Amino acid sequence: MSSAAAIEANNQYIDFWNAVLVPKFDRWRHILAGGLHLHSARVFPALPLHAGNSVLDVGCGWGDTAIELARRVGPDGSVVGLDCCGAFLDAGRADAKAAGLTNLTFLEADVQAYPFKPVHDFCFSRFGTQFFENPVAGLRNMRFALKPDGLMTMIVWRARADNPWLTLSKEVLLRYLPPVKEDAATCGPGPFSMTDTEAVTQQLHIAGYRDVRFERIDVEVLVGRDLDEAVAFQLAIGPAGEVYREAGSEAERLHNTLVTALKDELGKFVRPAGVMMNSSSWMVTARNPT
Secondary structure, three states: OOHHHHHHHHHHHHHHHHHHHHHHHHHOHHHHHHHHHHHHHHHHHHOOOOOOOEEEEEOOOOOHHHHHHHHHHOOOOEEEEEEOOHHHHHHHHHHHHHOOOOOEEEEEOOOOOOOOOOOEEEEEEEOOHHHOOOHHHHHHHHHHOEEEEEEEEEEEEOOHHHOHHHHHHHHHHOOOOOOOOOOOOOOOOOOOOOOOHHHHHHHHHHOOOEEEEEEEEEEEEEEEOOHHHHHHHHHHOHHHHHHHHHHOHHHHHOHHHHHHHHHHHHHHHEEOOEEEEEEEEEEEEEEOOO
8 A cells, every 4th residue: 555545544544533433432431431441540550650751642532541641740741642533632621621730732643644753751552553554654653752762551452252342242233234344434443453462563563662562451341331321332332333333224124123132142241330241451562772
């Protein structure tokens, strides 16, 4: 793929995020942010951050991780939260202002093309890098933002089989609906593009990093406060939501059948706190050479 074609493809992904996914993510923020936070909460205590550090948060979304990073580095430090979706960043700016943080700024940009300067001690990304159209280019550009010996930490999903909260409902819908066509509009490579540790290690090495390490994180996440909400969430977001959306009128015609089938399957995961399902991620760390 030529550089011009790659830029056009990535712009299409960004447009899809802004036009289709951001409104859905905003609607389901109470579930998504809570589940994603559980993964970063397992990582944050071990991050080697110090007061006064400069940090870049890539794919920061609503900014909750950027806000936590800003608190960690203190008023003498600085954090830049970067995302390609302006609506996400509007929420982040409002939350940062409400928190009284003055060391945090938000930047709407494509991480794969932004002209970074090597001024950051630390680069972080929670479930953002797996959507890079060109992973090596994106990871390399993140490295360009780091000082020599700077650390990059990203959290990415592990294998589909280890993440039934994202995959089980898709399997149910595919009993009734056709698979998504290859030419369907998409948000990019998708949540499971960085499950292979050998492939990701190679990508990081090509991008110029050293000392690549993986650590597994397993967390049970809420997918709905009750069964009705869990079904609605699955039909709107993620792999199942994609199947439902792309099936169009056929999905609408079979809606009641699909809801019944999903309730039968998701009902197995109802707990006192709501519908709880397993999720699993990798914490990946790598350094910029000195």
